[in-house]
Amino acid sequence: MSDLLWQKPGVKVDARIQEFLAGEDVLLDREFFLHDIQASRAHAEGLQRIGILDGDELEALLRELEALAGDFTEGRFVLDARYEDGHSAIEQRLVERLGDTGKKIHTGRSRNDQVLVATRLWLKDRLLRLQAVCVETAEVALARAGAEAMLPLPGYTHLQRAVVSSAGMWWAAWAEGFIDNAQRAVDTLAWVDANPLGSAAGYGVNLPLDREHTTRALGFGRMQVAATYAQLSRGKFELGAIDALGMALLDLRRLAWDLSLFTSGEYGFVTLPAEYTTGSSIMPNKRNPDVIELMRATYASLAAARAEIEQLLSLPSGYHRDLQFSKGALVHGFGRGMGALELLPDLLRNLDWNRERIDAALEPSMYATDLAVELAAKGMPFRDAYKQAADPAQWAEGDPVKSLEARSSTGSGGALGLDILRRRLDLLGIGE
Structure with a gap:
C-alpha cells in the first residue's frame, strides 16, 4: 500500500491492523470514484475563487482530474489494494503528476466530507x-x-377463487x-x-470556502x-x-x-x-x-x-x-x-x-357477489341478498365480460380509470 495520508513520523503501521481498517473500502470506492473526482473538480474551482490556487494551478488540476476519470473509465487506472481508499488515490495521482500543486487539493476539506459528497x-x-x-x-x-x-382473470382472496377479475x-x-x-x-x-x-470533518474550516459555488457546480438543489x-x-x-x-x-x-x-x-x-x-x-x-x-x-x-x-x-x-x-x-x-x-x-x-x-x-360461484349486489340494487336489503346469493342453487354459468362491464365503480373492471393513471404518470417526467 502507498504512503498513508495520515501517517506520522515515528508511528509504525501494523499491516494486519491496516488490512482490518481498510477492509474492502478501496474496492467499494470504485462505485464512488468518478463522483469523488467530480467533487474534487468543484472543490478545486472553489479554492481558486478564494485565492488558494491561481489560474494555472486550477487548470492543471482540472486537466489531471479529467485524465484520471478517463483512465479509470477505460481501465488504464485501477483502484486496488495499492491505495487505502479512493480519496487517497486521487490525491496521490495529483501529487505524482503535479507535485506541490497536487498537494494543495486537500486544502479545506476532509475525507469525511469527501465521502459524504461522493x-x-x-x-x-x-x-x-x-x-x-x-x-x-x-x-x-x-x-x-x-x-x-x-381479458377475464380469476380474482383471489386468501388464495381462494373469489370473483371474476x-x-x-x-x-x-x-x-x-x-x-x-x-x-x-x-x-x-x-x-x-x-x-x-x-463541511470538512464536521466543524468547518478557517477559510471562506465558496460553498454556494460548489453547490451549483455539482448540481445540488441546496446546501x-x-x-x-x-x-x-x-x-x-x-x-x-x-x-x-x-x-x-x-x-x-x-x-x-x-x-x-x-x-x-x-x-x-x-x-x-x-x-x-x-x-x-x-x-x-x-x-x-x-x-x-x-x-x-x-x-x-x-x-x-x-x-x-x-x-x-x-x-x-x-x-x-x-x-x-x-x-x-x-x-x-x-x-x-x-x-x-x-x-x-x-x-x-x-x-x-x-x-x-x-x-x-372461472366457475359459477365467482358470480355470487355480482348476484348479491344486483338483488340489493333492486331494493332487497343487502344482508338478505347476501344469504340468497350464498345458496349454490342460485349459481349459474355467467358471462365474465358482462360481469366486468357491469363494474362501474372507478378502478374496477368496467371503469379502470387508466386516464387518471396516465395523467399521474405524465406529471412525473424523468430527471426533473
Whole structure:
C-alpha cells in the first residue's frame, strides 16, 4: 500500500491492523470514484475563487482530474489494494503528476466530507435510475391494462377463487403501484439533494470556502448548511434512499409471487419468456422460473442492508469510523435491488396469458357477489341478498365480460380509470 495520508513520523503501521481498517473500502470506492473526482473538480474551482490556487494551478488540476476519470473509465487506472481508499488515490495521482500543486487539493476539506459528497452524488444517480425504471414499469403495465382490459382473470382472496377479475385490473394495480414508487423516488431525491462539501470533518474550516459555488457546480438543489449536521446525516440519507428502493422491491416481491403461482402447473395462466427460466440439472422436463424467484428474494438483501446501516447509527455526534461499514451495505443493497428491478419491464412486456387455462378456472360461484349486489340494487336489503346469493342453487354459468362491464365503480373492471393513471404518470417526467 502507498504512503498513508495520515501517517506520522515515528508511528509504525501494523499491516494486519491496516488490512482490518481498510477492509474492502478501496474496492467499494470504485462505485464512488468518478463522483469523488467530480467533487474534487468543484472543490478545486472553489479554492481558486478564494485565492488558494491561481489560474494555472486550477487548470492543471482540472486537466489531471479529467485524465484520471478517463483512465479509470477505460481501465488504464485501477483502484486496488495499492491505495487505502479512493480519496487517497486521487490525491496521490495529483501529487505524482503535479507535485506541490497536487498537494494543495486537500486544502479545506476532509475525507469525511469527501465521502459524504461522493456518496450523495451516487445516491442522486441511483434515485434517478430508480425513478426511470419505475416509470418504465408503469408504462408497460398501463399499456397492457388498456390492451387487455376485458381479458377475464380469476380474482383471489386468501388464495381462494373469489370473483371474476381481469388482466386489465391486474395490470392497472401494478401501474399505479409503480407510479407511486416513482413518486417516492422523486420525493426522496429532492430530500437528499443537499451539498455537504465544505463541511470538512464536521466543524468547518478557517477559510471562506465558496460553498454556494460548489453547490451549483455539482448540481445540488441546496446546501447542507450546518457542518456538524452534514456528518449526522450520513447513514440517515442512505436509509431514506434504501426505503425508496424498498417500496419498489416490496411491489416486485408480490408481483413475482403472482407470477410464481400463475406459471405453476396448477394454475397455468402465464407463460414466461424462455430467457427468464432455467432448466433442471437432473429433470429433463423442467423449466424453472428462477428469475422471478430471485426477484422475490431480492427485498431480503435490501432489508439486511437497511438493518446494518441503521445499527451503525447508534453513535454520538461527530464522525466515527463505524460509518465506513455503511458503504458496503449501501452498494450491495442497491446493486442487487436495481439489478432485479431493471429486468422487470422486459419481463412484463413479453409474458403471455394462457386463455384456455384462465377460462377453465372461472366457475359459477365467482358470480355470487355480482348476484348479491344486483338483488340489493333492486331494493332487497343487502344482508338478505347476501344469504340468497350464498345458496349454490342460485349459481349459474355467467358471462365474465358482462360481469366486468357491469363494474362501474372507478378502478374496477368496467371503469379502470387508466386516464387518471396516465395523467399521474405524465406529471412525473424523468430527471426533473
